[in-house]
Amino acid sequence: MTPKLPLGALLALTTAAFVTVLTEALPAGVLPAMSAGLGVGEAATGQLVTVYAIGTALTAIPLSAATSGWRRKRLLLTGVAGFAVANTVTALSTNYPLTLGARFVAGIAAGIVWALLTGYARRLAPEPVRGKAIAVVMTGIPLALSLGIPAGTFLGGAFGWQVTFSIMSVIALGLLGWIALAVPDFPGQDKGGRLPVRRTLAVPGVAAVLVVTLTFVLAHNILYTYIATFLEHVSMGGAVDRILLVFGLASMVSIWIVGLFIDRRLRFLTVASTLLVALGATVLALLGENPALVYVATTLWGLGWGGVPTLLQTAAAQAGDKGGAADIAQAMLVTLWNAAMAGGGIAGGVLLAGFGAGVFPWSVLVLLVPTLAVVLLARRNGFTAAVPDDSGSPREPGRQRREARSRAGSPR
Numbered sequence: 001m002t003p004k005l006p007l008g009a010l011l012a013l014t015t016a017a018f019v020t021v022l023t024e025a026l027p028a029g030v031l032p033a034m035s036a037g038l039g040v041g042e043a044a045t046g047q048l049v050t051v052y053a054i055g056t057a058l059t060a061i062p063l064s065a066a067t068s069g070w071r072r073k074r075l076l077l078t079g080v081a082g083f084a085v086a087n088t089v090t091a092l093s094t095n096y097p098l099t100l101g102a103r104f105v106a107g108i109a110a111g112i113v114w115a116l117l118t119g120y121a122r123r124l125a126p127e128p129v130r131g132k133a134i135a136v137v138m139t140g141i142p143l144a145l146s147l148g149i150p151a152g153t154f155l156g157g158a159f160g161w162q163v164t165f166s167i168m169s170v171i172a173l174g175l176l177g178w179i180a181l182a183v184p185d186f187p188g189q190d191k192g193g194r195l196p197v198r199r200t201l202a203v204p205g206v207a208a209v210l211v212v213t214l215t216f217v218l219a220h221n222i223l224y225t226y227i228a229t230f231l232e233h234v235s236m237g238g239a240v241d242r243i244l245l246v247f248g249l250a251s252m253v254s255i256w257i258v259g260l261f262i263d264r265r266l267r268f269l270t271v272a273s274t275l276l277v278a279l280g281a282t283v284l285a286l287l288g289e290n291p292a293l294v295y296v297a298t299t300l301w302g303l304g305w306g307g308v309p310t311l312l313q314t315a316a317a318q319a320g321d322k323g324g325a326a327d328i329a330q331a332m333l334v335t336l337w338n339a340a341m342a343g344g345g346i347a348g349g350v351l352l353a354g355f356g357a358g359v360f361p362w363s364v365l366v367l368l369v370p371t372l373a374v375v376l377l378a379r380r381n382g383f384t385a386a387v388p389d390d391s392g393s394p395r396e397p398g399r400q401r402r403e404a405r406s407r408a409g410s411p412r
Contacts, residue, residue: 003126008182010124010136013117015175016076017140019083020110022148023168024052027103029153030161037161038096048103050342055107056114057338063108064115064331072123073185076116077176082109084172091165115331118313122326123186128263131314135259138310142255146248150241189327200328205319205381209329211374212270212383213312214336219367220277220305221344223284223360226352233357234288243298250302258307262314267383270311270375276304278368285361319382 027034027048035045067075086106093099117137125133156164201207223230228240236243258269280300287293312333320329351359375383 003129005129005133005136006124007136009184010121010133012175012178012183013121013124013137014140014143015171015178016080016113017117017137018144018148019080019140019168019172019175020113021141021144022152023083023087023106024049024110025145025149026152026156026164026168029149030156030164033156034161037094038099039094040096044096048099050345051100052103052107052110053338053342055104056111057107057335057342059108060111060115060331060334060338061328063112064327067112067188068327069188071185071187072116072120073179073183075112075188076120076183077179079109079112079116080172080175080179082106082112084169084176087165087168087172091162091169111331111334114334114337115327118317118330119326120183120186122317124184131262131266131310132259134314134317135255135262135307135310138307138313139252139255139259141309142248142251142306146245146252200320200332203319203322203329205322205378205384206316206329206332208374208378208382209312209315209319210332210336212371212378213316213333214340215367215371215374216274216277216308216312217337217340218343218347219364219371220308221341222348222351222363222367223281223301225345226348226357226360229352230284230288230357230360231294234291234294236291236294239291239294243294246295246298247302247305250299251306254303254306255310258310262307262310266311266314266318267375267379269307270315270383271372273304273308273311274368274372274375276300278304278365278372280304281361281364281368285358285365288358288361315383318384322381 027045031042031045034048035042038045082105086102086109089102090099090106093102118134121133121137122130152164152168155167201210227243228237231237231240231243254273258273262269277300280297283293283297283300288297313330316329316333317326320326347363348360351363378384
Protein backbone atom coordinates (compact mmCIF):
# COMPACT_ATOMS: atom_id res chain seq x y z
CA MET A 1 0.00 0.00 0.00
CA THR A 2 1.42 3.40 -1.02
CA PRO A 3 1.92 5.71 1.97
CA LYS A 4 -0.20 8.87 2.05
CA LEU A 5 1.34 12.27 1.47
CA PRO A 6 0.91 15.05 4.07
CA LEU A 7 -0.88 17.26 1.56
CA GLY A 8 -1.71 20.14 3.92
CA ALA A 9 1.96 20.78 4.66
CA LEU A 10 3.13 20.03 1.11
CA LEU A 11 0.59 22.43 -0.44
CA ALA A 12 1.89 25.18 1.85
CA LEU A 13 5.33 24.54 0.35
CA THR A 14 3.76 24.51 -3.15
CA THR A 15 2.35 27.96 -2.42
CA ALA A 16 5.80 29.12 -1.29
CA ALA A 17 7.22 27.98 -4.66
CA PHE A 18 4.34 29.74 -6.43
CA VAL A 19 5.00 33.01 -4.57
CA THR A 20 8.73 32.76 -5.31
CA VAL A 21 8.31 32.33 -9.08
CA LEU A 22 5.49 34.87 -9.34
CA THR A 23 7.44 37.50 -7.39
CA GLU A 24 10.41 36.98 -9.70
CA ALA A 25 8.57 37.19 -13.02
CA LEU A 26 5.72 39.61 -12.26
CA PRO A 27 7.54 42.82 -13.30
CA ALA A 28 7.77 41.44 -16.85
CA GLY A 29 3.97 41.22 -17.03
CA VAL A 30 3.38 44.82 -15.86
CA LEU A 31 6.52 46.33 -17.37
CA PRO A 32 5.09 49.39 -19.22
CA ALA A 33 2.90 50.54 -16.31
CA MET A 34 5.64 49.89 -13.75
CA SER A 35 8.10 51.83 -15.91
CA ALA A 36 5.78 54.85 -16.00
CA GLY A 37 5.09 54.63 -12.26
CA LEU A 38 8.79 54.55 -11.37
CA GLY A 39 9.70 57.24 -13.91
CA VAL A 40 12.35 55.18 -15.70
CA GLY A 41 12.63 53.46 -19.09
CA GLU A 42 11.42 49.95 -19.74
CA ALA A 43 14.98 48.66 -20.06
CA ALA A 44 15.74 49.94 -16.56
CA THR A 45 12.51 48.44 -15.22
CA GLY A 46 13.49 45.12 -16.74
CA GLN A 47 16.50 45.10 -14.43
CA LEU A 48 14.09 44.51 -11.53
CA VAL A 49 14.01 40.89 -12.69
CA THR A 50 17.79 40.79 -13.11
CA VAL A 51 18.55 42.17 -9.64
CA TYR A 52 16.20 39.58 -8.12
CA ALA A 53 18.17 36.78 -9.78
CA ILE A 54 21.45 38.38 -8.68
CA GLY A 55 20.21 38.54 -5.08
CA THR A 56 19.43 34.82 -5.19
CA ALA A 57 22.65 33.80 -6.93
CA LEU A 58 24.93 35.81 -4.63
CA THR A 59 23.39 34.80 -1.31
CA ALA A 60 21.93 31.28 -1.63
CA ILE A 61 25.15 29.41 -0.76
CA PRO A 62 26.51 31.68 2.00
CA LEU A 63 23.10 32.03 3.64
CA SER A 64 22.47 28.29 3.47
CA ALA A 65 25.82 27.68 5.16
CA ALA A 66 25.27 30.39 7.78
CA THR A 67 21.77 29.19 8.68
CA SER A 68 22.31 25.44 8.40
CA GLY A 69 21.93 25.10 12.17
CA TRP A 70 18.61 26.98 12.27
CA ARG A 71 15.42 25.05 12.79
CA ARG A 72 13.83 24.57 9.38
CA LYS A 73 10.43 26.11 10.14
CA ARG A 74 11.98 29.26 11.55
CA LEU A 75 14.11 29.64 8.43
CA LEU A 76 11.17 29.01 6.08
CA LEU A 77 9.07 31.61 7.90
CA THR A 78 11.95 34.08 7.63
CA GLY A 79 12.14 33.57 3.86
CA VAL A 80 8.40 34.01 3.33
CA ALA A 81 8.40 37.08 5.58
CA GLY A 82 11.10 38.50 3.29
CA PHE A 83 8.66 38.20 0.38
CA ALA A 84 5.93 39.94 2.34
CA VAL A 85 8.21 42.88 3.19
CA ALA A 86 9.78 43.14 -0.28
CA ASN A 87 6.46 43.03 -2.13
CA THR A 88 4.92 45.56 0.25
CA VAL A 89 7.79 48.00 -0.34
CA THR A 90 7.52 47.40 -4.10
CA ALA A 91 3.77 48.11 -4.00
CA LEU A 92 4.22 51.38 -2.10
CA SER A 93 7.42 52.69 -3.68
CA THR A 94 7.62 55.15 -6.56
CA ASN A 95 11.39 55.47 -6.08
CA TYR A 96 13.44 53.35 -8.48
CA PRO A 97 16.53 52.78 -6.26
CA LEU A 98 14.28 51.79 -3.32
CA THR A 99 12.39 49.37 -5.56
CA LEU A 100 15.67 47.88 -6.77
CA GLY A 101 16.67 47.33 -3.14
CA ALA A 102 13.33 45.66 -2.38
CA ARG A 103 13.77 43.35 -5.36
CA PHE A 104 17.26 42.39 -4.18
CA VAL A 105 15.77 41.51 -0.77
CA ALA A 106 13.12 39.42 -2.53
CA GLY A 107 15.91 37.59 -4.36
CA ILE A 108 17.62 36.85 -1.04
CA ALA A 109 14.31 35.48 0.31
CA ALA A 110 14.03 33.31 -2.80
CA GLY A 111 17.49 31.85 -2.17
CA ILE A 112 16.47 30.90 1.36
CA VAL A 113 13.16 29.34 0.31
CA TRP A 114 14.48 27.43 -2.73
CA ALA A 115 17.35 25.93 -0.72
CA LEU A 116 14.79 24.65 1.81
CA LEU A 117 11.85 23.37 -0.24
CA THR A 118 13.21 20.09 -1.57
CA GLY A 119 14.77 18.99 1.70
CA TYR A 120 11.61 19.96 3.58
CA ALA A 121 9.40 17.96 1.21
CA ARG A 122 11.64 14.91 1.54
CA ARG A 123 11.56 15.06 5.33
CA LEU A 124 7.78 15.43 5.40
CA ALA A 125 7.10 12.41 3.19
CA PRO A 126 7.60 8.67 3.81
CA GLU A 127 10.59 7.14 2.00
CA PRO A 128 8.71 5.49 -0.93
CA VAL A 129 6.98 8.73 -2.00
CA ARG A 130 9.62 11.39 -1.41
CA GLY A 131 10.00 12.11 -5.11
CA LYS A 132 6.24 12.48 -5.45
CA ALA A 133 6.28 14.93 -2.53
CA ILE A 134 8.87 17.07 -4.32
CA ALA A 135 6.74 16.95 -7.48
CA VAL A 136 3.74 18.28 -5.52
CA VAL A 137 5.82 21.18 -4.23
CA MET A 138 7.33 21.93 -7.65
CA THR A 139 3.83 22.23 -9.14
CA GLY A 140 4.03 25.80 -7.88
CA ILE A 141 6.42 26.65 -10.74
CA PRO A 142 4.20 25.87 -13.77
CA LEU A 143 1.15 27.17 -11.88
CA ALA A 144 2.88 30.51 -11.43
CA LEU A 145 4.02 30.64 -15.06
CA SER A 146 0.82 29.42 -16.73
CA LEU A 147 -1.80 30.95 -14.39
CA GLY A 148 -0.17 33.37 -11.95
CA ILE A 149 1.64 35.58 -14.45
CA PRO A 150 -1.36 35.98 -16.80
CA ALA A 151 -3.64 36.71 -13.81
CA GLY A 152 -1.16 39.19 -12.37
CA THR A 153 -0.80 40.89 -15.74
CA PHE A 154 -4.58 41.18 -16.07
CA LEU A 155 -4.99 42.61 -12.57
CA GLY A 156 -2.12 45.01 -13.17
CA GLY A 157 -3.77 46.28 -16.33
CA ALA A 158 -7.19 46.58 -14.68
CA PHE A 159 -6.25 48.01 -11.28
CA GLY A 160 -2.60 49.08 -11.46
CA TRP A 161 0.67 47.26 -10.83
CA GLN A 162 0.74 48.41 -7.18
CA VAL A 163 -2.45 46.42 -6.52
CA THR A 164 -0.85 43.29 -7.99
CA PHE A 165 2.15 43.51 -5.67
CA SER A 166 -0.15 44.28 -2.74
CA ILE A 167 -2.03 41.06 -3.44
CA MET A 168 1.30 39.23 -3.45
CA SER A 169 2.01 40.64 0.02
CA VAL A 170 -1.39 39.46 1.27
CA ILE A 171 -0.72 35.97 -0.12
CA ALA A 172 2.66 35.91 1.65
CA LEU A 173 1.08 36.97 4.94
CA GLY A 174 -1.57 34.25 4.62
CA LEU A 175 1.16 31.74 3.81
CA LEU A 176 3.00 32.66 7.02
CA GLY A 177 -0.08 31.63 9.02
CA TRP A 178 -0.51 28.45 6.98
CA ILE A 179 3.09 27.39 7.55
CA ALA A 180 2.87 28.20 11.25
CA LEU A 181 -0.23 26.01 11.65
CA ALA A 182 0.26 23.16 9.18
CA VAL A 183 3.97 22.58 8.54
CA PRO A 184 5.94 20.51 11.09
CA ASP A 185 9.29 21.75 12.33
CA PHE A 186 12.63 19.98 11.83
CA PRO A 187 16.06 20.65 13.32
CA GLY A 188 18.93 22.02 11.27
CA GLN A 189 22.32 20.37 10.96
CA ASP A 190 24.72 20.28 13.87
CA LYS A 191 28.16 21.75 13.24
CA GLY A 192 29.78 18.36 12.87
CA GLY A 193 27.44 17.41 10.04
CA ARG A 194 27.99 20.50 7.86
CA LEU A 195 30.17 20.28 4.79
CA PRO A 196 31.85 23.25 3.09
CA VAL A 197 31.19 23.95 -0.57
CA ARG A 198 34.40 22.33 -1.84
CA ARG A 199 33.76 19.10 0.02
CA THR A 200 30.12 19.12 -1.11
CA LEU A 201 31.32 19.19 -4.73
CA ALA A 202 33.44 16.12 -3.98
CA VAL A 203 30.38 14.12 -2.84
CA PRO A 204 29.75 11.54 -5.60
CA GLY A 205 26.98 12.65 -7.95
CA VAL A 206 26.68 16.28 -6.79
CA ALA A 207 28.96 17.74 -9.47
CA ALA A 208 27.16 15.78 -12.21
CA VAL A 209 23.77 17.11 -11.14
CA LEU A 210 25.13 20.67 -11.03
CA VAL A 211 26.64 20.39 -14.52
CA VAL A 212 23.32 19.14 -15.90
CA THR A 213 21.53 21.98 -14.10
CA LEU A 214 23.79 24.57 -15.69
CA THR A 215 23.59 23.26 -19.27
CA PHE A 216 19.90 22.26 -19.24
CA VAL A 217 18.65 25.51 -17.68
CA LEU A 218 20.88 27.59 -19.95
CA ALA A 219 19.54 25.75 -23.03
CA HIS A 220 15.93 26.26 -21.95
CA ASN A 221 16.31 29.92 -21.04
CA ILE A 222 18.04 30.97 -24.25
CA LEU A 223 14.94 29.87 -26.15
CA TYR A 224 12.32 30.79 -23.52
CA THR A 225 13.68 34.30 -22.96
CA TYR A 226 13.61 35.06 -26.68
CA ILE A 227 10.54 33.03 -27.67
CA ALA A 228 8.68 36.15 -28.82
CA THR A 229 11.65 37.09 -31.00
CA PHE A 230 11.82 33.61 -32.49
CA LEU A 231 8.08 33.59 -33.20
CA GLU A 232 8.42 36.93 -34.99
CA HIS A 233 11.18 35.30 -37.05
CA VAL A 234 8.80 32.54 -38.20
CA SER A 235 5.90 34.99 -38.79
CA MET A 236 3.97 33.96 -35.65
CA GLY A 237 4.49 37.09 -33.58
CA GLY A 238 0.78 37.34 -32.80
CA ALA A 239 0.68 33.86 -31.25
CA VAL A 240 3.03 34.43 -28.29
CA ASP A 241 0.27 34.20 -25.66
CA ARG A 242 -1.13 30.99 -27.17
CA ILE A 243 2.30 29.40 -27.50
CA LEU A 244 3.08 30.18 -23.84
CA LEU A 245 -0.30 28.77 -22.81
CA VAL A 246 0.42 25.52 -24.68
CA PHE A 247 3.86 25.38 -23.07
CA GLY A 248 2.37 25.93 -19.60
CA LEU A 249 -0.30 23.24 -20.03
CA ALA A 250 2.24 20.73 -21.37
CA SER A 251 4.48 21.54 -18.40
CA MET A 252 1.62 20.75 -16.01
CA VAL A 253 1.17 17.35 -17.68
CA SER A 254 4.92 16.78 -17.45
CA ILE A 255 5.11 17.45 -13.73
CA TRP A 256 2.12 15.16 -13.13
CA ILE A 257 3.83 12.30 -15.00
CA VAL A 258 7.10 12.93 -13.18
CA GLY A 259 5.26 12.90 -9.86
CA LEU A 260 3.81 9.48 -10.62
CA PHE A 261 7.09 7.77 -11.52
CA ILE A 262 10.02 9.74 -10.08
CA ASP A 263 10.45 7.49 -7.05
CA ARG A 264 11.15 4.54 -9.37
CA ARG A 265 12.38 6.08 -12.62
CA LEU A 266 14.50 9.16 -11.90
CA ARG A 267 17.17 8.28 -14.45
CA PHE A 268 14.71 7.29 -17.20
CA LEU A 269 12.62 10.44 -16.70
CA THR A 270 15.69 12.68 -16.86
CA VAL A 271 16.83 11.08 -20.11
CA ALA A 272 13.29 11.28 -21.52
CA SER A 273 12.99 14.96 -20.55
CA THR A 274 16.26 15.79 -22.27
CA LEU A 275 15.24 13.96 -25.44
CA LEU A 276 11.77 15.55 -25.54
CA VAL A 277 13.21 19.07 -25.27
CA ALA A 278 15.78 18.17 -27.93
CA LEU A 279 13.05 16.82 -30.21
CA GLY A 280 11.00 19.98 -29.78
CA ALA A 281 14.04 22.13 -30.57
CA THR A 282 14.77 20.01 -33.66
CA VAL A 283 11.25 20.55 -34.98
CA LEU A 284 11.57 24.31 -34.40
CA ALA A 285 14.99 24.39 -36.07
CA LEU A 286 14.00 22.42 -39.18
CA LEU A 287 10.25 22.99 -39.55
CA GLY A 288 9.59 26.22 -37.66
CA GLU A 289 7.98 27.84 -40.71
CA ASN A 290 4.97 25.55 -40.25
CA PRO A 291 2.62 27.05 -37.59
CA ALA A 292 0.99 23.72 -36.72
CA LEU A 293 4.39 22.11 -36.12
CA VAL A 294 5.44 25.04 -33.93
CA TYR A 295 2.58 24.11 -31.61
CA VAL A 296 3.67 20.46 -31.73
CA ALA A 297 7.25 21.46 -30.94
CA THR A 298 6.10 23.67 -28.06
CA THR A 299 4.09 20.77 -26.64
CA LEU A 300 7.14 18.49 -26.78
CA TRP A 301 9.27 21.21 -25.18
CA GLY A 302 6.77 21.69 -22.33
CA LEU A 303 6.39 17.93 -21.80
CA GLY A 304 10.16 17.67 -21.50
CA TRP A 305 10.79 20.74 -19.40
CA GLY A 306 7.92 20.80 -16.88
CA GLY A 307 9.33 18.08 -14.63
CA VAL A 308 12.97 19.14 -14.89
CA PRO A 309 13.02 21.26 -11.68
CA THR A 310 11.64 18.29 -9.74
CA LEU A 311 14.07 15.85 -11.33
CA LEU A 312 17.16 17.99 -10.74
CA GLN A 313 16.27 18.91 -7.17
CA THR A 314 15.49 15.29 -6.35
CA ALA A 315 18.78 14.15 -7.88
CA ALA A 316 20.69 16.83 -5.94
CA ALA A 317 18.96 15.88 -2.70
CA GLN A 318 19.67 12.17 -3.15
CA ALA A 319 23.31 12.78 -4.04
CA GLY A 320 23.80 15.30 -1.24
CA ASP A 321 22.17 13.02 1.33
CA LYS A 322 24.94 10.47 0.86
CA GLY A 323 27.51 12.95 2.11
CA GLY A 324 25.35 14.83 4.60
CA ALA A 325 25.36 17.86 2.30
CA ALA A 326 21.79 18.01 0.97
CA ASP A 327 21.12 21.63 1.98
CA ILE A 328 24.38 23.00 0.59
CA ALA A 329 23.87 20.96 -2.61
CA GLN A 330 20.42 22.53 -2.99
CA ALA A 331 21.84 26.01 -2.41
CA MET A 332 24.47 25.38 -5.08
CA LEU A 333 21.77 24.17 -7.47
CA VAL A 334 19.72 27.34 -6.81
CA THR A 335 22.79 29.50 -7.45
CA LEU A 336 23.62 27.77 -10.74
CA TRP A 337 19.97 27.82 -11.77
CA ASN A 338 19.78 31.60 -11.39
CA ALA A 339 23.18 32.08 -13.03
CA ALA A 340 21.95 30.02 -16.00
CA MET A 341 18.76 32.10 -16.17
CA ALA A 342 20.76 35.30 -16.33
CA GLY A 343 23.23 33.66 -18.71
CA GLY A 344 20.39 32.65 -21.01
CA GLY A 345 19.44 36.28 -21.51
CA ILE A 346 23.02 37.34 -22.13
CA ALA A 347 23.94 34.43 -24.41
CA GLY A 348 20.68 34.78 -26.32
CA GLY A 349 21.38 38.47 -26.95
CA VAL A 350 24.85 37.66 -28.28
CA LEU A 351 23.47 34.89 -30.51
CA LEU A 352 20.69 37.14 -31.80
CA ALA A 353 23.13 39.90 -32.71
CA GLY A 354 25.57 37.50 -34.37
CA PHE A 355 23.36 34.94 -36.09
CA GLY A 356 19.71 35.98 -35.93
CA ALA A 357 16.67 34.47 -34.19
CA GLY A 358 16.81 31.23 -36.18
CA VAL A 359 19.84 30.09 -34.18
CA PHE A 360 17.97 29.70 -30.88
CA PRO A 361 16.68 26.12 -31.38
CA TRP A 362 20.12 25.05 -32.62
CA SER A 363 21.73 26.46 -29.47
CA VAL A 364 19.37 24.30 -27.40
CA LEU A 365 20.51 21.20 -29.27
CA VAL A 366 24.20 22.06 -28.84
CA LEU A 367 23.79 22.44 -25.07
CA LEU A 368 21.68 19.30 -24.67
CA VAL A 369 24.43 17.07 -26.09
CA PRO A 370 26.68 17.41 -22.99
CA THR A 371 23.56 17.41 -20.80
CA LEU A 372 22.53 13.98 -22.04
CA ALA A 373 26.11 12.69 -21.92
CA VAL A 374 26.51 13.60 -18.23
CA VAL A 375 23.13 12.08 -17.31
CA LEU A 376 24.07 8.82 -19.05
CA LEU A 377 27.54 8.72 -17.49
CA ALA A 378 26.30 9.48 -13.97
CA ARG A 379 24.47 6.19 -13.68
CA ARG A 380 26.06 5.15 -10.35
CA ASN A 381 25.85 8.55 -8.66
CA GLY A 382 23.69 11.53 -9.50
CA PHE A 383 21.11 10.06 -11.89
CA THR A 384 20.71 6.52 -10.68
CA ALA A 385 18.09 3.96 -11.66
CA ALA A 386 18.13 2.50 -8.16
CA VAL A 387 15.57 3.28 -5.47
CA PRO A 388 16.70 3.64 -1.83
CA ASP A 389 15.12 1.14 0.50
CA ASP A 390 14.15 1.88 4.09
CA SER A 391 17.69 1.27 5.28
CA GLY A 392 19.05 3.81 2.80
CA SER A 393 20.78 1.28 0.51
CA PRO A 394 19.88 1.39 -3.19
CA ARG A 395 18.07 -1.44 -4.88
CA GLU A 396 16.90 -1.82 -8.45
CA PRO A 397 13.11 -1.48 -8.94
CA GLY A 398 12.90 -4.98 -10.49
CA ARG A 399 14.66 -6.48 -7.51
CA GLN A 400 12.30 -4.65 -5.16
CA ARG A 401 9.29 -6.11 -6.95
CA ARG A 402 10.75 -9.63 -6.92
CA GLU A 403 11.49 -9.40 -3.21
CA ALA A 404 7.99 -8.10 -2.50
CA ARG A 405 6.43 -11.01 -4.42
CA SER A 406 8.69 -13.45 -2.60
CA ARG A 407 7.63 -12.12 0.78
CA ALA A 408 3.99 -12.38 -0.27
CA GLY A 409 4.48 -16.04 -1.28
CA SER A 410 3.80 -15.44 -4.97
CA PRO A 411 5.88 -17.21 -7.66
CA ARG A 412 8.97 -15.45 -8.94
